[in-house]
Amino acid sequence: MNIFPVVAVLILASPCFADTVISTRTIRPNQIITEMDVAFAAGDLATGFSRLSDVIGQEARVALYAGRPVLAGDIGPPAVITRNQIVPLSFNANGISISTEGRALERGAVGDRIRVMNLGSRATLFGQVLDDGTIKVRN
Helix, strand or coil: CCCCCCCCCCCCCCCCCCEEEEECCCECCCCECCCCCEEEEECCCCCECCCHHHCCCCEECCCECCCCECEHHHEECCEEECCCCEEEEEEEECCEEEEEEEEECCCEECCCEEEEEECCCCCEEEEEECCCCCEEECC
C-alpha cells in the first residue's frame, strides 16, 4: 500500500503567441530597411519574422505596406549589381580561365543568378554574383 498521496498534474495547452515584425511605413521595392522602418506586432506567422535583426539591413523586394507583416519572400540581401552596370565576367573550367566585361541585364545580390550580356560577342549568359561584384559564368 502506497502511503504517499497521488498528485495529479493537469497541464492545459494554451496558445503561445509570439511577436511578428511589421512595417511601420510604406517601403518601396529596392529600398534598404532600417530600424525606423519596422516594429513588432502581436501574432505569429509561419512565413514571417520574429526578430528585427533578421529584417534590418535587408532590401525590400516588393512594396511593404505600413502595419502589414514582413514575409520571408518580401525581402532579401541588398543588390550589389544594378541593371545596365558594366561588370567583370569570369569563366573557369578544365584549366581554362576567361575574363571579359559584360552588361548586367538584371539587378542582383551576392549569390543571385542573373542574366548578363557579353560585350564582345553580344551573347546573353547567366552567372552568379560574387562578393566582389564579379559575375561567375558557368556552363
